[in-house]
Amino acid sequence: MNDQTEKTRLCAMAMMLTTMFLAADNRTPLTDSPKGMWGRVTPIADGSHPNLYYNQSEIDEMRQMILVRHSPRHLYDRYNAEIRDAIAVKTIPDNSNPHPTNMKAALNYAIQPAPEKANAIRASLLSFMRAFPSGLPDWYGTAGCYSSGYSVPWMFDLILAYHPDKLSSAEKTKLKDWFKLSAERLKFDTRNPGAPSQSGHDVVPPEMREGKKMVSFPNWYSRYMGPSLACALVSGDQAAVDYWADSGWPHDLFTFDGVTFPGGKHPSDAANRYDLVMYLLAVYPSGANTDTYTREGFRFPERDWYTTDYTSGGYHLAQMSGAVLGAEMAYHNGMTGVFGLTDKGTEPALLRHWKRAIRSRNETDRRPGNKSGHPVIGYSPELWPGYRRYADPMIEEAVSTLNYSNVDETELPGVIWEFFGYPRRTVPNRTNPAAKELHR
Secondary structure, three states, rough: OOOOHHHHHHHHHHHHHHHHHHHHHHHOOOOOOOOOOOOOOOOOOOOOOOOOOEHHHHHHHHHHHHHHOOHHHHHHHHHHHHHHOOOOOOOOOOOOOOOOHHHHHHHHHHHOHHHHHHHHHHHHHHHHHHHHOOOOOOOOOOOOOOOHHHOOOHHHHHHHOOOOOHHHHHHHHHHHHHHHHHHHHOOOOOOOOOOEEOOEEEOOOOOOOOOOEOOOOOOOHHHHHHHHHHHHHHHHHHHHHHHHHOOOOOOOOOOOOOOOOEEEEOOOOOOOOOOOHHHHHHOOOOOOOOOOOOOOOOOOOOEEOOOOOOOOOOOHHHHHHHHHEEEHHHHHOOOOHHHHHOOOOOOOOHHHHHHHHHHHOOOOOOOOOOOOOOOOOHHHHHHHHHHHHHHHHHHHHHEEEEEEOOOOOOOOOOHHHOOOOOOOOOOOOEEEEEOOOOOO
């Protein structure tokens, strides 16, 4: 081969390689999904409290219901029996599980604000900063915390609305900074398919269910998300709110296919696989979720269950409790489409979730120890938030026959779930577009 021929061959190879690299460079890059497709969630502004689970209009209506009309009667009776005298309590060393009392105390304060109640709330808030200076830990194993990530931000939201002068300017600043720490404490790189879990560092394979290929969305990350979003919303920090509400994780990425870890760029550093949007998009067409199948032994074709023996079921609800409460927070702060949020061509994810629980009333539980023969989740007070937002006959009928004897009170006491069904302001849903807005 002469020199000219060799040069020609080398030039041709160079051109071929250049073309290959240019083609690779010109491919559509893997990118995050845009934020705000259902409405951008923003932190609660200093002059906009209350706005976490209720805004002022809703609280005004609740006050009329309880204090003036005494209707509905079941709510009025429970207010007098369980809410009216509740006062905020401090955390450790005074109390190992202050959350249930503080949720009741916050509701009491919202309905009937008073200076002495505000004093107790202030003392409680400052006790949490002293006990957990690095921010609130997770919900699972820390005495004095557990699910306080729901109650402590709400107390802060309410005291800023009704008695803001009870906190000095310095205390307000310190508390907002502390809430930011709390919102950031549970962050981790969710691109890691072997991320730490309750069972260690597991690489979970994807499974195909109901036509959806997905790697599990376990309940404990939902339980990271809900309290962390509440803390983020009162912290004033937009990045923290984005991370837990709508981080830009690709909305069609339910596995780790194409995810670069470690050291990669897809999705971006800011994306969180376990944000609110992704938990809602991950709901299966039947309304089931990861824990419905894995922890509750649900079989879709047979429409039966094998529940974990806690209360003859509960994980179906536990998987989504953070998303249920997160949806209320997000709705109040910009994500007005959250109650219609779903994957393609189906009812809203949350509506499907609650209806799946209700349908289980007539489905078999294969676990021999369940004497009723059915899961109990269809009778849980956790159905009440569905009544608040959806004009759906199945939910309306179900809430009239709930059972409070078996309720997982990790997130909220049963009485608070009941109050979270009111005031009823429904949103249109895809299967019932004629559902009327009840906004006043």
